[in-house]
Amino acid sequence: MIAVATRRELREALAGLAGDGGRLALVPTMGYLHEGHLSLVDLARREARRVAVSIFVNPLQFGPGEDLDRYPRDLEGDLSLLRARGVDLVFHPPVAEMYPEGEPQVTVDPGPMGKVLCGEFRPGHFRGVLTVVARLFGLFRPQVAVFGQKDYQQAALIRRMVRDLELGVEVLVGPTVRESDGLAMSSRNVYLSPEERKEAPRLFRALQRVAEAFRGGERRRTVLREILVGELSASPHFRLQYGEIVHPHTLAPVDPVTPGSVVAAAAFLGTTRLIDNLVLEG
Ligand code: AMP
Numbered sequence: 003m004i005a006v007a008t009r010r011e012l013r014e015a016l017a018g019l020a021g022d023g024g025r026l027a028l029v030p031t032m033g034y035l036h037e038g039h040l041s042l043v044d045l046a047r048r049e050a051r052r053v054a055v056s057i058f059v060n061p062l063q064f065g066p067g068e069d070l071d072r073y074p075r076d077l078e079g080d081l082s083l084l085r086a087r088g089v090d091l092v093f094h095p096p097v098a099e100m101y102p103e104g105e106p107q108v109t110v111d112p113g114p115m116g117k118v119l120c121g122e123f124r125p126g127h128f129r130g131v132l133t134v135v136a137r138l139f140g141l142f143r144p145q146v147a148v149f150g151q152k153d154y155q156q157a158a159l160i161r162r163m164v165r166d167l168e169l170g171v172e173v174l175v176g177p178t179v180r181e182s183d184g185l186a187m188s189s190r191n192v193y194l195s196p197e198e199r200k201e202a203p204r205l206f207r208a209l210q211r212v213a214e215a216f217r218g219g220e221r222r223r224t225v226l227r228e229i230l231v232g233e234l235s236a237s238p239h240f241r242l243q244y245g246e247i248v249h250p251h252t253l254a255p256v257d258p259v260t261p262g263s264v265v266a267a268a269a270f271l272g273t274t275r276l277i278d279n280l281v282l283e284g
Pocket residue numbers: 030031032033037038039041042148149150151152153176177178179180186187188189
């Protein structure tokens with residue numbers, strides 16, 4: 003495995019890998035890796051000859067008062083996990099290497115899909131995400147890029163960006179990997195106190211309740227949302243930010259709810275913000 007921190011070294015490493023003509027898959031991450039990230043590496047490995055991972059905590063996608071400064075990091079641990087998983091190339095640039103001219107002047111506007119769900123509460127977040135992903139696509143020129151369903155809106159926006167801007171990258175989305183009690187794995191779970199950690203799977207349970215009701219024939223959006231809100235408000239620890247049922251591609255609210263729609267929620271547990279989602283099967 004080659005691990006590099008500069009664009010120059012990255013170019014050289016990519017030139018070295020290009021020789022065999024196989025496809026290159028990129029898995030962008032912010033590091034502090036867990037089995038969710040590693041499942042994307044495995045998916046990438048099945049789809050491409052070469053697998054590259056980027057580790058970059060992207061300041062552009064953090065708002066004022068968010069957790070940029072305390073975002074967990076463990077480069078050595080990450081590198082040994084990626085080495086064990088057979089990754090070919092890791093790019094872990096410092097901020098000044100990723101944005102050598104400071105904040106980019108030209109950025110990617112996520113449009114209406116970036117204003118709903120998380121976008122409503124994190125203005126600028128998806129502009130930051132799409133801009134760094136576009137930049138990574140420019141640096142790596144991958145044939146394949148792999149993202150997680152855990153960040154459903156992010157994956158939908160990246161698919162849309164690739165279509166709208168004709169970026170020529172195949173976007174794959176891997177399923178959400180969960181702890182044994184259902185909590186979606188996240189680098190941010192480390193923020194949870196032991197008590198909060200015990201409470202945390204309630205978010206997934208609330209989504210499951212909605213999915214059960216949907217399977218049972220309930221199609222009214224308001225009723226399905228009430229189930230979600232009810233489950234979370236039964237806990238004094240949770241503060242729901244949003245719970246919505248949306249179209250899988252446009253992210254617009256759906257009513258009546260149809261199979262393939264997505265129930266997505268964000269909630270605070272103490273100061274930690276958790277997100278999760280489920281696709282509703284008929
Ligand atoms: P992050 O490091 O949080 O920016 O995540 C990097 C990539 O891993 C994104 O595409 C995420 O959607 C994905 N990811 C994060 N958590 C999970 C998970 N529990 N299961 C599957 N993919 C995940």
